[in-house]
Amino acid sequence: MTELSKITGSNEPSAETLLQWDREHQIHPWAAMDDWRDYDNMLIDTADGIYMWDAQGKRYIDGPAGMWCTQIGYGRRDMAEAIAAQVMKLPYTSPFTNVTEPSAVLAKKIADMAPGDLNNVFFTTGGSTAVDTALRTMMYYNNRRGLPEKKMILAREKGYHGSTYLAHSVTGKERDKSHFDFESRLVHFLPDVNPYRRAAGQSVEAFCDEKVADLENAIAEIGADRIGAFIAEPILSSGGVIVPAPGYHKRTWEICKANDILYISDEVVTGFGRLGHWFASEEVFGIQPDMITCAKGLTSGYLPLGACIIADHVLEAMSHLGEPSSYTNGYTYSGHPVSCVAALKNIEIFEDEGILEHVRSVSPHFQKRLAELVKYDIVGDVRGMGLLGCIEGKAEDLEAERTLGNKIDAACEARGLIVRPLINMAVFSPPLIITIEQIDEMFDIIEDALQEVEAELKA
Template structure:
């Protein structure tokens, strides 16, 4: 890298987030300039098929004309406002109506943030506020799961069941992480998947009894753990845990930041796994990545209770300057229409079996221990020994090497632990899917030949 190259300038002035620093220092950052469909291009003119959809969110690709026009038209009409003091844009009102309409709830209320992290953080504050108002100030503990990802603010990072948050002195007190419902990795010898699910449910109830149901504010779960490595729940998991939460009066919050708006093959991941939450957290696909936005969608019971608590003190004292931004809302309205009515959601349903079959063929490689996923979100887990599920030594950085090799071949995928994650844009064609298969297979074979 020359001293004035894009890579050198990025390295000099940027603080990288969630980046393998030895790798980026050796190889340099990839500085992208523009995108076409599911492809992005860097400063050197190299073309990459982005099988990560940016960061799960660019589901309509990088140059969708309808989304660009929606942004341009709204910027020309009304470029910015807030949602404070009883004032909000017309686009904000329209989007709230649309989100409740497409939600699994028959009615509800919506609160806007700028990200999924802020939406989860906001939901926790809503629960604390609600329980305090209802005379139960001790109901503050939050239940999530190990390996779950809920965000990076101090509260949402405390919800995130990842060991890396220990470097920040997190989690905060009162954030409890139950076992990860990953049967392939965490099932005991001789334990059936149904028995594993029963064990997960028993752990939940035992935790509630131990901590005291009157101290627990809520339970948060992703329908499929995304940044945990695309981990679908074990069979019957949500049907086992939902009645327990209801029995003890604990609100059930579905974190649909990744799963929402089509990623699993249904509008909501909670529909895919057949459970009804009390509230939904949305972000990413809500604007197809064209604007930073998050939303808390409260179902009827929580909406009524929070409204009553707010009325009692004459306000809900929380918000962000750009909450319900009119441009973001206009883009979101168009993005929802694009996904649901322009064939993108249909494309996921139509091609998901082809995606699974192609990855299953690649997963025959003896160094792939598990292929897991649903819809348009999948992971391949690398192992040194398939029979014993023994991972490669962490010093080998196998998934990082696979991702880097894919990048060299013109394919962007994501390393997560020992896994490689693929979550392609919903516009992916069969030909582009074949391109992804070919480059991924080539990268896997190259890296495994070097380390196995």
């Protein structure tokens, strides 16, 4: 009998029963509403290290690391023990009036890791609420400064920032917006920054100039006095692991500084080791944002937690103005002590096991194996950085191209690897503990899958 069966007092349901209950009662993120009762999601039973096992006992490499987040891998008993101990000591207290040791220690840890004067941490429930907090903070900041018209948000096509209303509104993935309302009056989208989409014969340097000019033109058109923030992922992860041209980030950050526009770096995916550093903004791209949002790898997915990290100069500008005002933004589970303990144990594991150094050590091999995939005819582009990768497929027939991501995913799944399909793309971001041998295992499967799909399309 499983622990869950002991708790519920019922016999352990079969896999078929669980899938039936799932179809009948659970709505999954991004469920296909035309047939959501007619298909089965994969029923995952157990996991350990970089592997997961389904209800039939088949093993898979977890290529997406859950949802870009299981950095330290599965089955960490030390993590379970830390969580259990905090549950028994203090599972919850109101963050509106109380402080706990875990939240105070974690806030100090994050402030020490973050670049520049980003010394102030507001804890949220995940990435979407961290982004909402950053955007609401910008609005509060400009209201307090007597600039109520300075509220427009610049964002980028293909960017993804979450599912809450404001985060959804600044998301630039058109597929994610179908049939949901969003706030268009506050947002201006800059064109796609993917170098793969540059004009024929255009150099990457010229493309970068064009993308920087897109920002400058938007500021000239809208007016710097009306623009409050520019929000940008260092790498547009859900948009297809888009790595902007070299120099783009620093040039756009400098333009924002010159025009009194807050720069929000959305590091929900790139933060906590994905590129071999706690944060990528300064270490990889040479910028010190005004705010950084993070989640996912903060706890390695063991418990939900997010954070918005705010610079001293932003806090100072909206404080001590002679008029009382409360920062009326918060969540019941802000600074949840058990989630904060999970994050602290996660950071301890990173430090004790040298995980950041490990990522920097194995990433060149990961990126080498990824780069070699361009030899297949159905591969139009490969791109990535650190332990992030994307295969963008191509086909002569547009309809065939649209299904390439799913075809690659299905072929990989049959061989024991999960990747994440996105239209004609397959993306992956394995747990950071992956070894060189496991990287080879993963890419050997991908190569077999590509050969199968390519042969199918040529048949």
